[in-house]
Amino acid sequence: MVGGYGTVGGELSRLAASAWPLLLTGRRPERGKALAGEVGAEVRRWDLSDPEPFSARVRALISTVNDPDDRVLLAAIRDGVPYVDVMRWTARLQRATAVAAVAPPTAPVLLSSSWMGGVSALVAAGLSAEIGGAAGVEIAIRYDLKDRAGADSVEFMDRLGLDYEVTEGGRRRTIMPLTGTGVVTIGGHRTKVARIDTPEQFTLPLVLGVDTALTRIGFSAHSSTSMLLALKRTGFFRWGRGDRFESVRRSMLSSPGEGGSALLRIDVRGKAGQRRTATLTDPAGQAHLTALGGLLGLRRVLGEDGAAAPRGVVFPEMTPVPRSVVSELEKAGVEVELS
Numbered sequence: 053m054v055g056g057y058g059t060v061g062g063e064l065s066r067l068a069a070s071a072w073p074l075l076l077t078g079r080r081p082e083r084g085k086a087l088a089g090e091v092g093a094e095v096r097r098w099d100l101s102d103p104e105p106f107s108a109r110v111r112a113l114i115s116t117v118n119d120p121d122d123r124v125l126l127a128a129i130r131d132g133v134p135y136v137d138v139m140r141w142t143a144r145l146q147r148a149t150a151v152a153a154v155a156p157p158t159a160p161v162l163l164s165s166s167w168m169g170g171v172s173a174l175v176a177a178g179l180s181a182e183i184g185g186a187a188g189v190e191i192a193i194r195y196d197l198k199d200r201a202g203a204d205s206v207e208f209m210d211r212l213g214l215d216y217e218v219t220e221g222g223r224r225r226t227i228m229p230l231t232g233t234g235v236v237t238i239g240g241h242r243t244k245v246a247r248i249d250t251p252e253q254f255t256l257p258l259v260l261g262v263d264t265a266l267t268r269i270g271f272s273a274h275s276s277t278s279m280l281l282a283l284k285r286t287g288f289f290r291w292g293r294g295d296r297f298e299s300v301r302r303s304m305l306s307s308p309g310e311g312g313s314a315l316l317r318i319d320v321r322g323k324a325g326q327r328r329t330a331t332l333t334d335p336a337g338q339a340h341l342t343a344l345g346g347l348l349g350l351r352r353v354l355g356e357d358g359a360a361a362p363r364g365v366v367f368p369e370m371t372p373v374p375r376s377v378v379s380e381l382e383k384a385g386v387e388v389e390l391s
């Protein structure tokens with residue numbers, strides 16, 4: 053598990069330790085010693101900025117840290133080992149598919165970076181199957197400012213100055229982040245939300261054939277969302293893109309708090325206008341829910357979720373979607389409200 057003693061990696065290590073022997077890696081393995089002792093894992097140094105090849109005998113590789121040079125993916129392809137990632141933003145997920153086109157993998161490559169380690173896309177696919185196919189999916193995220201987020205996590209603030217492509221009403225168009233504001237009730241909380249670039253907006257139209265896939269996010273405090281939107285209106289996320297403003301951008305998401313809840317709402321519209329909604333609340337927070345997505349992904353690529361392991365490059369919502377997703381989430385303490 054690359055980044056296996058970080059915020060997400062640590063959660064996944066605890067969830068996965070009873071299923072498989074674990075090898076955790078990072079740049080400073082001494083920081084992972086306590087966790088490795090707790091879960092009975094081995095810990096080794098692998099710095100992803102170092103081109104020196106890394107080798108280990110493992111059954112699968114999961115990356116829970118940004119991998120800008122695709123070193124983990126390339127190592128998995130080189131060794132024919134199943135690979136899961138839960139941390140790529142859309143452009144990097146698209147690049148991973150290109151990397152896999154150039155060096156075709158012989159083992160499954162699961163690109164599971166849609167919001168919460170693929171959980172959002174899995175649940176959307178489950179709701180879609182229930183109503184005989186979806187025409188549209190809208191996701192609203194309530195980001196709890198008290199939640200934990202590691203240094204590697206806040207990099208996505210840097211994406212807020214970059215336009216991205218969405219599919220809406222059957223047409224693709226390029227939009228700016230933090231537009232399309234609205235108020236959505238997520239788990240009983242009225243939440244001001246605005247658009248953000250997440251990978252399921254790229255994969256859901258391809259996999260489920262939906263004509264609309266939109267994801268919006270808001271903070272647990274209205275005032276913080278309003279401040280972010282006001283900053284956006286000043287153009288800060290464009291002119292403030294360089295290194296000089298990095299700490300300002302990132303401080304907006306860094307939260308030394310005790311931890312908070314992960315909350316998201318997934319609305320699926322059927323082809324005949326039917327509607328299904330799932331609201332997920334993980335009191336253990338975003339890192340835990342993302343780790344659960346990673347755990348489901350590992351079972352999937354190892355063929356240990358009741359279905360044969362997939363072949364080639366797949367996204368979480370590709371069939372067969374494990375029927376047990378909701379019950380697996382509930383077993384792990386996630387509250388799932390379906391309507």
Ligand SMILES: NC(=O)c1ccc[n+]([C@@H]2O[C@H](COP(=O)([O-])OP(=O)(O)OC[C@H]3O[C@@H](n4cnc5c(N)ncnc54)[C@H](OP(=O)(O)O)[C@@H]3O)[C@@H](O)[C@H]2O)c1
Binds near residue numbers: 056057338
């Ligand atoms: N936190 C969340 O709730 C959340 C939710 C969804 C997705 N994600 C995504 O998950 C990823 C990890 O986030 P996080 O919050 O877990 O970050 P984190 O706490 O900073 O964890 C990163 C881990 O990776 C290691 N690492 C960092 N840079 C490395 C490098 N160059 N080479 C090898 N190892 C490296 C770190 O250990 P060393 O410092 O010892 O190297 C650490 O163990 C991010 O990409 C984030 O966007 C996070």
